[in-house]
Every structure is written in C-alpha cells, then in structure tokens.
Amino acid sequence: MHILGSLIMAMGILLFHPSGGQGAEAIKLPPPVKKGGMPLVEALEVRRTVRRFASRPLDLGRVSQLLWGADGTSDPRGLRTSPSAGATYPLDLYLVVGERGVKDMPAGVYHYQVAAHALTPVAPGDARAAVARASLHQSWMAEAPVMVVIAGEYRRCTARYGERGVRYTHMEAGNVSQNLFLAAEALGLGAGIVGAFEDKALAQAVKLPPAHEPLLVMPVGYKP
Numbered sequence: 001m002h003i004l005g006s007l008i009m010a011m012g013i014l015l016f017h018p019s020g021g022q023g024a025e026a027i028k029l030p031p032p033v034k035k036g037g038m039p040l041v042e043a044l045e046v047r048r049t050v051r052r053f054a055s056r057p058l059d060l061g062r063v064s065q066l067l068w069g070a071d072g073t074s075d076p077r078g079l080r081t082s083p084s085a086g087a088t089y090p091l092d093l094y095l096v097v098g099e100r101g102v103k104d105m106p107a108g109v110y111h112y113q114v115a116a117h118a119l120t121p122v123a124p125g126d127a128r129a130a131v132a133r134a135s136l137h138q139s140w141m142a143e144a145p146v147m148v149v150i151a152g153e154y155r156r157c158t159a160r161y162g163e164r165g166v167r168y169t170h171m172e173a174g175n176v177s178q179n180l181f182l183a184a185e186a187l188g189l190g191a192g193i194v195g196a197f198e199d200k201a202l203a204q205a206v207k208l209p210p211a212h213e214p215l216l217v218m219p220v221g222y223k224p
C-alpha cells in the first residue's frame, strides 16, 4: 500500500477509537482567516445550488473556514457567525468526509466542536452513498468530497420558548445554510442544499445522537 494510504489508515484507527466519538481524539482546525477574501456582494451574486463537483479534495484550511463561516465563534462571549434565538444555539454541524475528500484526513463522520474549533470523530468510513440514498437517492450528492449535515436539538430552544422554539430552530438552520453557501463561494467552492430526505435513514447514516434531528444536508466541493 502507498505510504500515505497506510498513514491515513493508521490515523483512522487512532481517530475512530472503539470507545466512539466521546473522548476520541479531536482534530484541531487551523484558525479561520478573518481578513480579506471575496467581497460579500460577489459571493451573493455567484451563489447557486451546485449539484456537480470535481473529485479534488479539500484542505483542512478550507474545512476550517467553511465551518467557522457557517456557525463558528466570532466573539469572546461565545456568540457566533450565525444568529440564534436567545443565543440558545440549538444546532450542531456534522462533517461527512468522503474517501480522499479532505487531504490527510480519513473518511468518516465528524462532529464540529464550536468552542474548540475542532472536529471529533463520530464514525469511520465513507458515509456519502448512504446519505445520498437517505436523501431520496439524489446520487449527485455522493460526488461531493464533503457534506455538512445541519442537525437541531429542539429542547435547547423549546426549554426557553416552548413550541415556538421548534420554529426558531428551523429558522436558524436557514441562517447557517446561507452562511455556509457564502463561505463556500468565497473559498472558490460550491455548495448544494438538500431538505428532501428520510429523517431516520439520514440520522442512521451519519450516526446522529437520538436528540439531534437532521434538518439540512449541504454537499460541498470544487466546481468541475
């Protein structure tokens, strides 16, 4: 086997320890770049739902920028790039990394740790095909090197706002998705957005904890 392949496989064994996501070794993301970049008006102008991707892998810097742009910490008080009703932050982001989807990173599902700006491994293996199947067989999704699953834990928001917290959680998924779209365009990438999926099948494909409801899937990659 190619030496890089063995190295990535060894990393995979270390990362996805049988003890599961909790306590498994986190991958610290490089700090996001907060100056310069594509002007906002340009990103707004070029943003489109992208459904075709080049097989080129992303680097960790782009992954960092995407996740931070979507819902990262932007204030020492813990406030984020995306607004949240009463700062209850009911959303979690999961990164589905395909085989050779991100340079030097094993395929698998990872959980974005917002405060630490890190990824913790949830499950090893390439889950893209299972996600595409769960999304009513939208096979184009599996061509993207990575996907971001936006999941909501309603009780964080309903504990304060009652039933209305469900509505707020859905609104927030919209905020995060548009941030992610614009962050992708600013990085020279493209993103898709998918709301048509079987909830249970998708939750199983990415091993979501029972309280985390899948709300949107966003495949991301270079445009062909």
Ligand SMILES: Cc1cc2nc3c(=O)[nH]c(=O)nc-3n(C[C@H](O)[C@H](O)[C@H](O)COP(=O)(O)O)c2cc1C
Binding pocket: 047, 048, 049, 050, 051, 138, 193, 194, 195, 196, 197
């Ligand atoms: C909530 C939501 C769910 C969507 N679900 C899907 C989907 O399951 N599959 C898909 O191909 N596009 C999906 N789209 C993308 C829309 O089809 C797309 O945004 C629309 O055609 C406008 O194109 P644009 O995003 O390029 O401006 C969804 C968009 C939103 C906002």
